[in-house]
Amino acid sequence: MTKPTALPTPGDPPRIPFNRPTLAGNELEYMRRAVEGGHTAAAGPFTRRVASLLSEAHEAADVILTTSCTDALEMSALLLDRRPGDTVVVPSFTFVSTALAFAREGFRLVFADIEPVHLGLDAAHVASLLDEHTRAVVAVHYGGIAVDLPGLATALGDRPIDLLEDNAHGLFATCGGRLLGTFGRLATLSFHETKNFTCGEGGALLLNRAADVDRAHILLHKGTNRRAFMLGEVDKYSWQDLGSSFGLSEINAAFLLAQLEAREAILTRRRQVFESYDRLLRPEAAAHGLTLPDVPAGDLPGYHLYYVLLPDRPTRDRVLAAMRAAGVMATFHYVPLHSAPGGRRFAARPTDCPVTEEVSGRLLRLPFYNTLGPAEVERSAEALLAACRRSPA
Numbered sequence: 001m002t003k004p005t006a007l008p009t010p011g012d013p014p015r016i017p018f019n020r021p022t023l024a025g026n027e028l029e030y031m032r033r034a035v036e037g038g039h040t041a042a043a044g045p046f047t048r049r050v051a052s053l054l055s056e057a058h059e060a061a062d063v064i065l066t067t068s069c070t071d072a073l074e075m076s077a078l079l080l081d082r083r084p085g086d087t088v089v090v091p092s093f094t095f096v097s098t099a100l101a102f103a104r105e106g107f108r109l110v111f112a113d114i115e116p117v118h119l120g121l122d123a124a125h126v127a128s129l130l131d132e133h134t135r136a137v138v139a140v141h142y143g144g145i146a147v148d149l150p151g152l153a154t155a156l157g158d159r160p161i162d163l164l165e166d167n168a169h170g171l172f173a174t175c176g177g178r179l180l181g182t183f184g185r186l187a188t189l190s191f192h193e194t195k196n197f198t199c200g201e202g203g204a205l206l207l208n209r210a211a212d213v214d215r216a217h218i219l220l221h222k223g224t225n226r227r228a229f230m231l232g233e234v235d236k237y238s239w240q241d242l243g244s245s246f247g248l249s250e251i252n253a254a255f256l257l258a259q260l261e262a263r264e265a266i267l268t269r270r271r272q273v274f275e276s277y278d279r280l281l282r283p284e285a286a287a288h289g290l291t292l293p294d295v296p297a298g299d300l301p302g303y304h305l306y307y308v309l310l311p312d313r314p315t316r317d318r319v320l321a322a323m324r325a326a327g328v329m330a331t332f333h334y335v336p337l338h339s340a341p342g343g344r345r346f347a348a349r350p351t352d353c354p355v356t357e358e359v360s361g362r363l364l365r366l367p368f369y370n371t372l373g374p375a376e377v378e379r380s381a382e383a384l385l386a387a388c389r390r391s392p393a
């Protein structure tokens with residue numbers, strides 16, 4: 001999605017990439033152990049350790065490691081067991097997978113707008129979109145800051161509609177003292193290289209209802225009851241249901257375990273990056289018409305990204321180009337889904353998402369990764385402010 005930029009000339013300061021994968025400590029050693037242990041496919045000891053770490057943290061009924069958050073969303077769609085005419089409400093301001101996974105399973109999509117403060121689902125808009133066909137609402141905690149969970153609970157009331165959480169950004173973030181990912185029937189995580197905790201490509205499905213566990217394992221094992229066989233519950237396994245090859249390999253799970261064991265150090269480092277950007281930018285934000293992220297008092301955000309909203313799209317585009325020319329690889333984010341060709345094709349009906357349109361055109365994300373040092377944070381913030389000064393609000 002990002003355009004190639006001009007090659008640096010000698011004497012330029014080194015580029016600050018948008019993201020850089022980093023080792024937290026034991027990744028390579030654990031991968032070596034996985035290989036030497038003779039089990040590198042899915043469902044081995046490292047997978048079990050990661051799943052139980054996540055399961056205990058979330059007090060989930062079970063956790064399934066998948067090859068991506070996209071796969072975990074596809075498993076969620078399968079677990080909903082679609083009936084003819086069913087629809088799913090998804091934000092327009094999200095990554096394609098949040099919507100694609102449900103479209104692929106035959107659901108028609110209803111795109112909801114976001115509210116302008118935390119960029120999560122607008123609960124009032126969601127309430128206006130619900131009807132007898134709505135099967136689920138998928139909430140995205142943008143940047144690891146909780147959506148309006150009380151507002152969504154009110155909107156859903158006691159209707160038979162499931163809340164699902166796409167928590168790709170917010171592992172270990174909290175709302176009202178409770179971990180994100182524990183509010184929905186199902187929640188998904190991403191361990192893609194751009195996320196806080198990574199293994200190249202990876203994801204997880206949190207099962208918050210015991211009733212989903214058996215079927216989820218059948219979907220995971222290519223539609224077979226292989227798990228029941230492994231547990232000695234049946235004497236042979238056979239094809240039972242839909243499914244796919246969703247499981248994360250042990251090599252990735254080994255890498256991921258090392259990252260998750262270092263979670264406190266990683267989150268502390270990312271909090272420092274987030275807070276440094278905030279401290280450097282807040283004093284000049286009003287003068288340049290910048291809106292900075294708002295963290296609700298008492299909540300712990302995921303510290304996944306740091307964004308600014310510029311006054312309008314032309315200013316955002318000019319500032320982005322100037323920063324990239326200065327070697328600071330800032331970037332934009334989601335392109336609205338409701339107006340994209342795929343969104344229009346799979347929508348149950350057209351909906352208006354004006355906040356999504358506006359925010360998408362004004363948003364800029366700053367470089368953000370675990371080893372981003374104070375000098376690089378300062379240079380990135382200064383590149384943004386310098387570009388704003390040349391492009392007055």
Ligand SMILES: Cc1ncc(COP(=O)(O)O)c(C=O)c1O
Pocket residue numbers: 067068069070071094095097098140166168169189190191192202203
């Ligand atoms: C909100 C959200 N959901 C899902 C995904 C897809 O994650 P993955 O690459 O692990 O499939 C992303 C990717 O960035 C995302 O931002």
